[in-house]
Amino acid sequence: MDAKKTPLYDEHLRLGGKIVDYAGWALPVQYEGQGLVVEHEAVRNTAGLFDVSHMGEIKVTGKESTKFLDFLLTNDISKMVDAQIIYTFMAYETGGVVDDLLVYKFGDEDYLLVVNAANVCKDFDWILKQKGKFDVAIDNISDEIGEVALQGPLAQKILQKLTNYDLNDVKFFHLANDVDINGVKCLISRTGYTGEDGFEIYTDNQGIVKVWKDIMESGKEEGIKPTGLGCRDTLRFEAALPLYGHEISQDINPLEGDFKFFVKLKKGSNFIGKEALNKYYNDGMKRKLVGFELTERGIPREGYEVYKDGERIGHVTTGYLSPTLKKNIGNALIDIRYAKLGEQIDIKIRNKYVKAKIIDRKFLKK
Known part of the structure; x- marks a missing residue:
C-alpha cells in the first residue's frame, strides 16, 4: 500500500x-x-x-483575515469571537461545494481552517487562488x-x-x-x-x-x-452530519443538502457563490436531501436509485442498517415535490423496488 x-x-x-x-x-x-x-x-x-x-489544517493570518474569510466562506466570520469555532462551506461561483470545514478563531488576525483529508490540496490551491489583494498569509500546516x-x-x-x-x-x-x-x-x-x-x-x-x-x-x-x-x-x-461527496459536493449545493443555516445569504459581505445560491433559493429549489426508512426488507446503499410511481426522482447518498436504531435508514437527494414527511417512495435494490417512507433526517434523538 x-x-x-x-x-x-x-x-x-x-x-x-x-x-x-x-x-x-x-x-x-x-x-x-x-x-x-x-x-x-x-x-x-x-x-x-x-x-x-489525516485531516487538513490551513492557517490564515494577517490584517485582513476576517474580511478574507468572509469573502471565501458561506457562514458569517465577522460575528465570531475569540476561541469560537464555526462550521461552514467553501463554495464555487456555481454554489456547489469546494469543501465543508471548521474555522477556529484565535484572534482577528489568526484563524485555523480544518478541512477534509481528501480535499487538502484542492482546498489550499483554491484558497490561494482567491487571495487576490487581501493582506493575508495562507499556510498549509497539515503535515x-x-x-x-x-x-x-x-x-x-x-x-x-x-x-x-x-x-x-x-x-x-x-x-x-x-x-x-x-x-x-x-x-x-x-x-x-x-x-x-x-x-x-x-x-x-x-x-x-x-x-x-x-x-x-x-x-x-x-x-x-x-x-x-x-x-x-x-x-x-x-447524527445527520454530512460527508463530503455524499450529502454535499461540487454538484450538491448546501441548500439542497438542507444546510441553509450555515449559508448566511443576508450577511453584509459578498461571498463566493452567494449570487448563485441566492438565485437558487429565490427561484424555487428543485432537489432536497431527505431521510427515509425502509418499510420492507433490504439495506439501502449509496447510489441506489429512488422512485415514485415508477418515475426516478433521485438517489441515495448514504444508507445503513443503523447500529443504534436497528432500522434500515438512509439519506436521499430527491425531487423537492416529494420531499414531505410520511411520503411513500421506492428504493431500487438489486432490480427490485423496496418500499420506504420519508422521515426526519435527525435520526438520533438526543
Missing part, C-alpha cells in the same frame, strides 16, 4: 487495525475482535478514540499536525484525568489552546462528528503518539475502545 501513514500507524497495527486506503491515507476501518457495531456502541455508551491525523478525536459520554471524564485544565471551561464549538495533556502541549476543541460529546486534540506528530497512548490507558476503566473509519461514518450519519 502506497498510502500515506499517520504518526499513529504503528499503534493501529499493534491494536489489530484492519488498514484500508482512505483518501490516500492508510487508516483503520475497524479493529480486530471488535467490529464496526462494537465500536459504534462504545462511542454511543462510553467512549471511542479516533485517529484523525506538521497530528489529531485524535475522543468521543462519547465518558470522554470528558477520561481526558480530565490527564490535565489540570478544567474541561468544563471548553464549551461546545469552542477551543482552548496550549492545554497540557500529561506533559504534551495541545490545542483542544469540542465539536465532534458523532452526535456525542467529545474533544479533538491537536499537537505535533511526535506528541500525538503519547497523547493517544495516555488516553487509551486513562480510559481503560471506562471501557474506551480504539475506533475506526467504519463507525465514524455510521455515527455521523445517525
